[in-house]
Each structure stands twice: as C-alpha cells, then as structure tokens.
Amino acid sequence: MIDFNVPPFTGKELDYIKEAIDARKISGDGKFTRKCSRWMEERFQVKHTLLTTSCTHALEMAAFLAGIKPGDEVIMPAYTFVSTADAFVLQGAKLVFVDVRPETMNMDERLIEEAITERTKAIVPVHYAGVACAMDEIMAIAKRHHLIVIEDAAQGVDAYYKGTALGTIGDFGCYSFHETKNYSMGEGGAILFQKDEYREKAEILREKGTNRSKFFRGQIDKYTWVNYGSSYLPSDMNAAYLYAQLEIADEITRDRMRSYTYYQEGLKELADQGYISQPWVPEYAVHNAHMYYIKVENLEVRSRLIAYLHDNSIHSVFHYIPLHTAPAGIRFGRFFGEDRYTTVESERLLRLPMYYGLEEKDLEHVVKTIKSFFIGGGIIAGQAAIGNGNKNE
Incomplete structure (x- = not known):
C-alpha cells in the first residue's frame, strides 16, 4: 500500500x-x-x-x-x-x-x-x-x-x-x-x-x-x-x-515539489481531456507543495475513485466536510450569502499521497492508476467529463 x-x-x-x-x-x-x-x-x-x-x-x-x-x-x-x-x-x-x-x-x-x-x-x-x-x-x-x-x-x-x-x-x-x-x-x-x-x-x-x-x-x-x-x-x-x-527545509521542499510536479505533468492529459481539474497557483503565490489534489466530477465519482485506488494499493483521502453543514457549525455560526462553491467543490476534491521521500515508482503507479480509472475502463464511459477549473470566476 x-x-x-x-x-x-x-x-x-x-x-x-x-x-x-x-x-x-x-x-x-x-x-x-x-x-x-x-x-x-x-x-x-x-x-x-x-x-x-x-x-x-x-x-x-x-x-x-x-x-x-x-x-x-x-x-x-x-x-x-x-x-x-x-x-x-x-x-x-x-x-x-x-x-x-x-x-x-x-x-x-x-x-x-x-x-x-x-x-x-x-x-x-x-x-x-x-x-x-x-x-x-x-x-x-x-x-x-x-x-x-x-x-x-x-x-x-x-x-x-x-x-x-x-x-x-x-x-x-x-x-x-x-x-x-x-x-x-x-x-x-x-x-x-x-x-x-x-x-x-x-x-x-x-x-x-x-x-x-x-x-x-x-x-x-x-x-x-x-x-x-x-x-x-x-x-x-x-x-x-x-x-x-x-535544518534541511530546502531539501524537503525540493523533494515535495518534485512529487507535485510529477503529478501535475503526469495528470495533465486527463485535465486537458476534461476528466479532472488540477490545482492552480496564482502568480502572487509561491506554494510549498504541502499537498496535491485533483477534482473529479462529483461525490459519486470521487467515492468510486477512492475505492479504485485502494484496490490498487493506494491510500487517498478527501478533505474537509464544510463546517457550516456540521451540527456545531449550525449552532455556532452562519453562512453569509450563497454557498455557490464551498460544498460542491469540497465533494469533488481528492488528495493524493504526498510526503518527503515519496518514490518515483510510487508516483508513477498513482498516475497510471488514475489514468486507468478514467481512460482504461475503471469508470463508466461518459460519466467523468467535467469542466477544467474556474480560473475566470
């Protein structure tokens, strides 16, 4: 795994x-x-x-x-x-x-x-x-x-x-x-x-x-x-x-950035074809490769992809359940305006393995497995086509 x-x-x-x-x-x-x-x-x-x-x-x-x-x-x-x-x-x-x-x-x-x-x-x-x-x-x-x-x-x-x-x-x-x-x-x-x-x-x-x-x-x-x-x-x-x-912070960052770049380049084909969305970094920001995530069509596709990755010995996870939908969030807070993106985008997001020392053979396996899910028959044809990001919103 x-x-x-x-x-x-x-x-x-x-x-x-x-x-x-x-x-x-x-x-x-x-x-x-x-x-x-x-x-x-x-x-x-x-x-x-x-x-x-x-x-x-x-x-x-x-x-x-x-x-x-x-x-x-x-x-x-x-x-x-x-x-x-x-x-x-x-x-x-x-x-x-x-x-x-x-x-x-x-x-x-x-x-x-x-x-x-x-x-x-x-x-x-x-x-x-x-x-x-x-x-x-x-x-x-x-x-x-x-x-x-x-x-x-x-x-x-x-x-x-x-x-x-x-x-x-x-x-x-x-x-x-x-x-x-x-x-x-x-x-x-x-x-x-x-x-x-x-x-x-x-x-x-x-x-x-x-x-x-x-x-x-x-x-x-x-x-x-x-x-x-x-x-x-x-x-x-x-x-x-x-x-x-x-003491070796720069080395750790370089190593994580290597993994981030491998994912970004390796999965670009799927993004170009509309199967997934990839992370986007504004020009004003220099990120630290803390995580790599993709977005798929919806919650159902994400759940199936997580299971497919697990079956192929890859541990992937989703992230936060929006706080305003939680019992304590309802009790202690309120959502201002329209929840246009928070919930729907959170249900699409999937985090991939990312850590210092992640080996290239493992990165390769992750990328190939995700590609096989979308292109190689892992998902019912036609269900995964999505828009590629919302940069102009």
Whole structure:
C-alpha cells in the first residue's frame, strides 16, 4: 500500500532528542525550542515566534490576544479544519462563513466586506494547500474596518505571498507541525506576530498565566501568577525532532515539489481531456507543495475513485466536510450569502499521497492508476467529463 502520508524523518531527530535528554532539559523553552523559534524568525522575517503544542493552541492564543469576546463575529471560510472555528467559539464568538474561490479553495476576498457588521472583530484567512489568500485585499478591508487579521497558515509554513512569508502578514499567524505537515514535531505549532506589545501577554498566556519567561531571562528574581493562562508550551524533545527538519527545509521542499510536479505533468492529459481539474497557483503565490489534489466530477465519482485506488494499493483521502453543514457549525455560526462553491467543490476534491521521500515508482503507479480509472475502463464511459477549473470566476 502506498501511504497517503509518512511523517518526515531526516536521521538527526534521535540524536537531537538524546541531546535534549542529556542536557536534562526536556520540558519547554529549552535549547531546541529556542533554535526552532530563532530559525523561523530569521527565515520568515518575523519579530516574535512562540512554539506551541499545536496549531489549534496557536489559534486559541491568537483569539485571546486579539481580545475576542462573547458576541463578537469572526469571518472565515467554512472549508477548513475545525480548529480554525473552535479557537473563536471558545471565546464566545459567532462564526460568519463566506464562500471560497473554486480555483484555490481559499476564502473569496470579494465577499468579506459585505459580511461585516458592527459586531465583526476579526478576519481569519486560511491558506489552503499552502497557496496564499489574496492578502493585499484582505488587509485593506481589515484596515478600513479596524479589524484584526489572524492567518491560519497551518498548511502554509515556508510558503509566500508576493515574497512575504505566510503567517507574517496579518496581526497573528498560526503554523502547524503536525505529523501530516511538511515539517513535523508529531503534535505542535507556532504563533507568530510582529508587534512587541503582544510579546509579554503571549508569554504569560503560554506559561500558565505566569511571568516565568521573564524569570528565565533574568528580568525578575521570582515568577508568579499574573493573568489568565494555560499550558501551550511543547516539550523540548518535540522541538528537537522538528529542528532536524528545519535544518534541511530546502531539501524537503525540493523533494515535495518534485512529487507535485510529477503529478501535475503526469495528470495533465486527463485535465486537458476534461476528466479532472488540477490545482492552480496564482502568480502572487509561491506554494510549498504541502499537498496535491485533483477534482473529479462529483461525490459519486470521487467515492468510486477512492475505492479504485485502494484496490490498487493506494491510500487517498478527501478533505474537509464544510463546517457550516456540521451540527456545531449550525449552532455556532452562519453562512453569509450563497454557498455557490464551498460544498460542491469540497465533494469533488481528492488528495493524493504526498510526503518527503515519496518514490518515483510510487508516483508513477498513482498516475497510471488514475489514468486507468478514467481512460482504461475503471469508470463508466461518459460519466467523468467535467469542466477544467474556474480560473475566470
């Protein structure tokens, strides 16, 4: 079976974990936690980076630091993981979902302004598949209406918008280092921000409501409980695992891009014939090959293709069930305007195996199997012809 995902492993992870153990510092904010934070601050040109136990917790921190209160409204896409929504629901906010652009599956920035009310507090763009949202337009809307922008860049680590790293454009950015991401620490994430005014508040929040970080820097002679907080600080052993991958980040990206390009070129024939749609990347974006997906005609065809791939030893998956159709989404949010694309496009989308070290023979098998499904008799003739994308929408 060709796995859908294999967590990245470079060979140095165990050495670095042992180094953390030998230093007798396996809790948070040790040597490797600092190394990871410094690496991101330098590479992405962001002033402050704090590792967290997950991107979910990074989003929760951002919601708290942004001052989200009960009754506030937060605008986001419904096509996203539940963590994007949960972080704001926990603060008592009402979710306002807007439709996506079908060519990128990102929130349609043209729909945001009309969705704003006197209760709106924040906009949460989600950079799907590591492809940037239209951030100039989103930031301009936020500035006009005095709104906070929190980037869910869980899939966007080392991806860029007009040369600027995703997660560093808005007021806050949130990364994921889950085992399915380009760089992993098993479970983990990071919150990024530029403004100095958030640093102490973020450190206190992350350190259980104490000023412990200032104590470790020698700024105070003892630490104490000073505000609300929780335990958002990951183990230094997790950070040690992550740092081994950050050291060869460019190599990992090149390898993933090789797989992405193989799929893009190998499946172009099917796209040209109208059997599938392929990913599209706007000129302003540099993606990170986080995933490769195709879109087929409809849910029925997708289900049959998943089964066909499985029968041919290939593990493929669909992605999000739109949040506004879920019981909690109905309870905590509302969809603004028409659901023109979110649901129908989500039912067409299928993710293919993608990970660091994916072998060419496996890529070849995936491409040949998909071709055989559409052209070689795997699907009833005539049922799979679809339009090739919606770039002009």
